[in-house]
Amino acid sequence: MSTRAFGAALPRREDARLLTGRATFVDDIDLPGCLHAAVLRSPFAHARIRSIDAAAALAREGVVAVYTAADLGAVCCPGPLAVPPPPIEGALFHQRTQAPIARDKVRYAGEPVAFVVAESRYVAEDALEDIVVDWEPLPVSADLEAAARPDAPRVHEDLPDNIAARVRQVKGDYAMAVRGAAHVIRRRFTYDHGCSSPIETRGVVAQWDPRADKLTVWDTTQAPVFVRNGLAAALGLGERQVRVVAPFIGGGFGPKIMMFYPEEILVPWAAMQLHRPVKWIEDRAEHFVATTHERGQVHDAEIALGADGRILGVRDEFLHDTGAYDPYGLTVPINSQCTLLGPYAIPHYDSTFCAVFTHKPIVTPYRGAGRQHGVFVIERLLDIAARELSIDRAEIRRRNFIPPDAFPWDNALIYQDFTRLTYDSGQYAKVLDQLLERIGYRDFIDEEQPRLRAQGRHVGIAVVCYVEGTGIGPYEGAKLQVQANGRVSLVTGIGTQGQGHYTSFAQIAADHLGIDIADIEVITGDTDQFYWGAGTFASRGAVVAGNAIDQAARQVRAKALRLAAEIFECAEGDLVLEGGRVSIAGVPSKSMGLGELAQRANPMRGAVAAGSEPGLESTSYFGPPSGSTANGAHAMVIEVDPRTMNVRILRYVVVHDCGVVINPMIVEGQVRGGVAQGIGNAFFEQLVFDSEGQLLNASLADYLLPSSMDVPTIELGHVETPSPLNPLGIKGVGEAGAIPVGPLFAQAIEDALQLPARGVELLEIPLSPSRVWELARGAGPVIATDSPV
Amino acid sequence: MAARQYPIRVTVNGTEREAEVEARLLLSDFIRHRLGLTGTHVGCEHGVCGACTILHDGVPARACLLFAVQTHGHSIETVESLGTPERLHPLQAAFRACHGLQCGYCTPGILMTMKAFLEQHPDPDEAAIRKALSGNLCRCTGYQNIVAAVSRAAAMAKEGA
Numbered sequence: 001m002s003t004r005a006f007g008a009a010l011p012r013r014e015d016a017r018l019l020t021g022r023a024t025f026v027d028d029i030d031l032p033g034c035l036h037a038a039v040l041r042s043p044f045a046h047a048r049i050r051s052i053d054a055a056a057a058l059a060r061e062g063v064v065a066v067y068t069a070a071d072l073g074a075v076c077c078p079g080p081l082a083v084p085p086p087p088i089e090g091a092l093f094h095q096r097t098q099a100p101i102a103r104d105k106v107r108y109a110g111e112p113v114a115f116v117v118a119e120s121r122y123v124a125e126d127a128l129e130d131i132v133v134d135w136e137p138l139p140v141s142a143d144l145e146a147a148a149r150p151d152a153p154r155v156h157e158d159l160p161d162n163i164a165a166r167v168r169q170v171k172g173d174y175a176m177a178v179r180g181a182a183h184v185i186r187r188r189f190t191y192d193h194g195c196s197s198p199i200e201t202r203g204v205v206a207q208w209d210p211r212a213d214k215l216t217v218w219d220t221t222q223a224p225v226f227v228r229n230g231l232a233a234a235l236g237l238g239e240r241q242v243r244v245v246a247p248f249i250g251g252g253f254g255p256k257i258m259m260f261y262p263e264e265i266l267v268p269w270a271a272m273q274l275h276r277p278v279k280w281i282e283d284r285a286e287h288f289v290a291t292t293h294e295r296g297q298v299h300d301a302e303i304a305l306g307a308d309g310r311i312l313g314v315r316d317e318f319l320h321d322t323g324a325y326d327p328y329g330l331t332v333p334i335n336s337q338c339t340l341l342g343p344y345a346i347p348h349y350d351s352t353f354c355a356v357f358t359h360k361p362i363v364t365p366y367r368g369a370g371r372q373h374g375v376f377v378i379e380r381l382l383d384i385a386a387r388e389l390s391i392d393r394a395e396i397r398r399r400n401f402i403p404p405d406a407f408p409w410d411n412a413l414i415y416q417d418f419t420r421l422t423y424d425s426g427q428y429a430k431v432l433d434q435l436l437e438r439i440g441y442r443d444f445i446d447e448e449q450p451r452l453r454a455q456g457r458h459v460g461i462a463v464v465c466y467v468e469g470t471g472i473g474p475y476e477g478a479k480l481q482v483q484a485n486g487r488v489s490l491v492t493g494i495g496t497q498g499q500g501h502y503t504s505f506a507q508i509a510a511d512h513l514g515i516d517i518a519d520i521e522v523i524t525g526d527t528d529q530f531y532w533g534a535g536t537f538a539s540r541g542a543v544v545a546g547n548a549i550d551q552a553a554r555q556v557r558a559k560a561l562r563l564a565a566e567i568f569e570c571a572e573g574d575l576v577l578e579g580g581r582v583s584i585a586g587v588p589s590k591s592m593g594l595g596e597l598a599q600r601a602n603p604m605r606g607a608v609a610a611g612s613e614p615g616l617e618s619t620s621y622f623g624p625p626s627g628s629t630a631n632g633a634h635a636m637v638i639e640v641d642p643r644t645m646n647v648r649i650l651r652y653v654v655v656h657d658c659g660v661v662i663n664p665m666i667v668e669g670q671v672r673g674g675v676a677q678g679i680g681n682a683f684f685e686q687l688v689f690d691s692e693g694q695l696l697n698a699s700l701a702d703y704l705l706p707s708s709m710d711v712p713t714i715e716l717g718h719v720e721t722p723s724p725l726n727p728l729g730i731k732g733v734g735e736a737g738a739i740p741v742g743p744l745f746a747q748a749i750e751d752a753l754q755l756p757a758r759g760v761e762l763l764e765i766p767l768s769p770s771r772v773w774e775l776a777r778g779a780g781p782v783i784a785t786d787s788p789v
Numbered sequence: 790m791a792a793r794q795y796p797i798r799v800t801v802n803g804t805e806r807e808a809e810v811e812a813r814l815l816l817s818d819f820i821r822h823r824l825g826l827t828g829t830h831v832g833c834e835h836g837v838c839g840a841c842t843i844l845h846d847g848v849p850a851r852a853c854l855l856f857a858v859q860t861h862g863h864s865i866e867t868v869e870s871l872g873t874p875e876r877l878h879p880l881q882a883a884f885r886a887c888h889g890l891q892c893g894y895c896t897p898g899i900l901m902t903m904k905a906f907l908e909q910h911p912d913p914d915e916a917a918i919r920k921a922l923s924g925n926l927c928r929c930t931g932y933q934n935i936v937a938a939v940s941r942a943a944a945m946a947k948e949g950a
Contacts, residue, residue: 021828
C-alpha cells in the first residue's frame, strides 16, 4: 500500500449515519406491540416501606402490570459484584449490592420501589402517581464524614457501621522519610460529587421470543457481554439464549458500565412475563439519581520533602463516598490511591482509605474513575511545597520525575487490574518541556504577568502533570472474516460510545489486508456477533481490542497468502496483497480478489485439510500483562474577574503521550472532550445534597454542564513513547483530558488572585465562582476599596 | 376513558402530515414515535440541552418544549431534511471533515440550530458561532471542532456563492 491507514487522520466512517439521523440508538428501537415502563422511585433517602397499594394504578386504563419486590420472587435479589476487590493483604470489604426493587427499605432517594408497564409511557407515568406507599422515614447519613462516624445512622443495619471497605497500601517506610525530611506539609483536600451526564440517558428495550426461547435486549451499556452473562444468570437462561445489543450509545463516560442497574433486570424480566416487548427510557430527572455518580472524597495528606524539593514520602488517609451500595468494588478509591503517585519518584508512600456507605446514589467510575482525586492531592501538595521552599512550580515537578531510563518503574502497589502498579514507559520531562515552551511559561511569569498586574488585571498561570493507568486486561477479542463479496467483517465484543471504533479499528486491519477502510465493516456491541469480551472502559478499547484486531488481521493475511500460493503454485514471498487482490508480483494475469479467495477457502466438494479451517477468517484474543501508563501535562492562563470571580481561560495547552497513535484526529478529539468534562468538574459541576440526602439540583438548569462559551480552544502537543506491553505500542487516551483539570484550576486561580500571599489556599473541587468568592473573602478584600463589589 | 384526540395538520420536511394526537403529546415524541423520524434526539425534556432542536417555521425550537398540537398549521424541519449518508448537506460534510461529533447524540439538534444561524449570519466569526452554539450541550467534543465545522461550512458556502 502506498499510504498507510494506521496513523492517518482519516475522517470517521460512522459520521454519515450519525449526521443524518440514521444511526440507531436504543430509544430508536421500535418493535410492534411494545409496552412502556416507568419506575416509581423513593422520595426518601432512608425509609422503611410499610406497605404498597398498587390497586388504583392497576385499574387505570392502559396499565398492563405493576410490579413490586414481592412480585419478582427470586429475581429480586442483590445484583452481582461487577468487580471484586483486589487481592490486597488485610483489605476489608463488605459487598452490598442493590436488588432490582427495594423490598422493605430504601437507602437512597431514587431507589426503585415499583415498576409500571403500560401501553404508553404517558400512561405509565400517570400510573406512578396512583401508587400509594406507606413510608416510615428513618434517620439519614448523607454527609461523608458524618456517615463514617461509629454512631451514624447505618445504611446497612447488618453491619456494625458504615465502613464499606478499608484498604492500606504501603511502599517503603514513610516514618523514615519524615525523619530525614527538611520540610513536611499537611493539608485536607475535598473533591465533591459530580455525574457524567451523557446527553443520552440510559435505556433498555427487551423482547422475549417464546417460540425460539430467546431474549433480545438493546441496552445503553458499555459492557454488553457482561450484561448478557449476568442477565442469563439472573433470569435462569443459558447465555446462548440471551442476545444483548449495545447499538449507537449517546455517550458513556463510565456510568453506563455499571452492572446491574435495576432496569437492566426489570425490563427483560417483564418482557418475559408479558410476552410483549418492553421499553424503558430514563428521563433526565431520573438520571440524576438512578445513574451512578462519582467523585466524593476527603483526603488528609502529608508530604515529606528534602530542602531541594525532592519528595521523600507521602502519607494519605482518605474517605471515599461509595453511596448506598458498592457494586463496582473498590475500583474508584484504588485508582485514587495509585494515581496519586503521578509521574514522580516517591520512595515512601503510606495510603489508607475507607470507603463509606451513605444514603446517596451509588458511586461507580466516571471518566477518570478516581484518578482525579489522587492527582489533585499530589499536585496541590507540590504547589504548596514549591511556594514554601521557594522553588518554581514547574521546576519542583521536574526534579521529582521518574527518569526515562528507569522503566519499568515498580510502584509496589496493587492496581485496579489486580497487577502490580508498574509504569511501562514515559518521557515526563520531555512532555513538560514541550508544554512550558508552548505556553511561554517563563515569559508569562517574568514579563507578561507583571505587566498585566500593573494594569490591575488578575491573571494567573498553572502547570500540572499526571499519569494514567490505561489499557488494562483481562482481554478482548476480534474476528475478521473475508466475505464472498470481498468485503471484510471485523467484529469485537466491546461497545462503542463515540470513540470512533468504526474507523480506528478498520485502520488497524486495513494495511495488513491491503484494502481500503471503506471495505471493512466494523461490528461492535452485539453479543450474537462476538461472544467474548469485557467492555469499553478504563481507556482500554483501542489498546486491548486494537491488538486483538492486529493479530487477527495478520492471521487472515497469512491465510490468504498461503491459499493463493497453493492456487498459483508459487512461493508466498512472490505474492503481493493490495487493492483487495492477491497477485503475483509483476504478473497481472495471476491475480485473485479476496472475495473469490474466501470462496475457494470454503469448497463445496473435497475435504478441508486436517488442521486447517474453512473460510478466510481468524479470531484472536489479546490480554496485556498489565496496563500501559499514559501521561501528560496541562497548562493554562486565566483571568479572574475579582468582582464576580468568573474565570476566563485565555489559553489552554495540553501535551500528552498515549504511545503510538492510530488516528490523531480521534485522539485529539478524545483529549479535548476530556478537558471539557474536566472544566465542568473543576468549575461548575457539583451535586448538592441536603442533610436528608435530597439532591437539590437535579436538572440541567441547576447542574451546569460547560457550554461552548466555557470551553476554550485547546492547543495540543504530542510526545510518542511506545508501550512495550503490546505489539502496537499504544496506550489509552479516553480519560486523559479529564484527569488533571481540577488542580490546574486551583493553581491558576490562586496565582491570578495571589491568594496564598493572603493566607488562602484552594484545597477543594469544584471551585465555582461563588465558592471562590466565599473563600477569597475570608482573606480580606481581593480588590481595591474604590471598586464597587 | 380514552384521552381526547385532536386532529392536527403539519408540514414535516416539506410533506403535509395529518394525525390525531392527545393534547399533551410532546412534539419530540410525535416526531420520533408517531412519525418515525428518530434523528431528533431527546436529552433532557426540560429545554436545556438542545438535542431535540428542530426548525419551527424556519426558526430553531426545542421539540421537547412544544406540544404536537401547537404545530397545527405550521411547518417543521428535522435533521432528516438535510442530506443523506450518500449525499451529505454541506454543513454535515463540514462536521465530518472537522470531527465535529463523537457519540453524535447531540449532533442533529446542533445541525438544525446552526443551519438557521448560518442562514442569518453567513459570515460569522468564532465568537458569534460560540454564542449561537451555547444553547446546545455537547458532552463529548469540547465544542472546538464544532466551531471549526461551522466556520468551514460558512467558508464553503461563501466560495460556492
